[in-house]
Amino acid sequence: MITDAVIPALDEAANIGRVVESLAPFGLRRVVVCDNGSTDGTGDVARAAGAEVVVEPQRGYGAACLAALAHLRRDPPDTVLFLDGDGADDVRRVPDLLAPIEQDWADMVIGSRTLGRAEQGAITPVQKFGNVLSSTLVSAFFKVKFTDLGPFRAISWAGLERLEMADRDFGWTVEMQAKAARRGLRCAEIPVDAHVRMAGQSKVSGTVKGSVKAGVKILYTIGREALRR
Numbered sequence: 001m002i003t004d005a006v007i008p009a010l011d012e013a014a015n016i017g018r019v020v021e022s023l024a025p026f027g028l029r030r031v032v033v034c035d036n037g038s039t040d041g042t043g044d045v046a047r048a049a050g051a052e053v054v055v056e057p058q059r060g061y062g063a064a065c066l067a068a069l070a071h072l073r074r075d076p077p078d079t080v081l082f083l084d085g086d087g088a089d090d091v092r093r094v095p096d097l098l099a100p101i102e103q104d105w106a107d108m109v110i111g112s113r114t115l116g117r118a119e120q121g122a123i124t125p126v127q128k129f130g131n132v133l134s135s136t137l138v139s140a141f142f143k144v145k146f147t148d149l150g151p152f153r154a155i156s157w158a159g160l161e162r163l164e165m166a167d168r169d170f171g172w173t174v175e176m177q178a179k180a181a182r183r184g185l186r187c188a189e190i191p192v193d194a195h196v197r198m199a200g201q202s203k204v205s206g207t208v209k210g211s212v213k214a215g216v217k218i219l220y221t222i223g224r225e226a227l228r229r
Contacts, residue, residue, distance in 0.1 A: 008064030
């Protein structure tokens with residue numbers, strides 16, 4: 001099974017090199033980092049670590065992911081692995097994320113920090129509350145049980161293309177889960193541990209403004225997808 005990794009990154013020069021290098025043992029074909037308008041040389045560090053780098057100057061988590069997928073579409077993999085560039089995702093679980101897709105009993109696998117363990121400070125109280133609320137709403141509206149909206153996930157290329165992903169901001173992860181449930185993809189979760197980011201401050205959970213904006217967008221996205229059923 002050919003697997004490519006996608007890492008959206010904004011000002012993660014202190015972390016991205018180690019994240020890219022940490023994926024080396026898992027036999028991925030390529031690691032694509034989307035530099036989402038960084039001013040600290042993130043793209044240069046990622047490239048030096050062995051990643052392919054694409055640039056999306058319009059900031060937004062979904063915008064970065066969409067740019068990376070456009071790059072992959074020239075020679076698509078069988079499966080895409082998504083993770084963040086801050087070092088908080090437990091890459092030791094990469095084989096466990098990929099196995100259900102390779103064994104053909106799932107199309108999408110979410111790494112659930114709720115089912116796993118989180119280091120102290122890895123997930124803020126606001127994030128925990130938002131995860132519970134959002135996961136409960138998605139499960140209720142779309143009848144597929146989720147416990148987390150975390151970024152660490154894998155999905156088959158064929159399944160991903162069926163979703164016609166469009167969100168360019170904080171609604172990306174929940175849009176993927178809602179559409180996957182609504183369009184009949186086989187969804188699964190595995191427990192993953194959450195680590196404190198290696199360095200720097202999160203652009204979302206690190207500020208009250210970022211947390212509120214993300215929360216509002218996630219709830220809006222859930223409502224929008226529910227109305228399209």
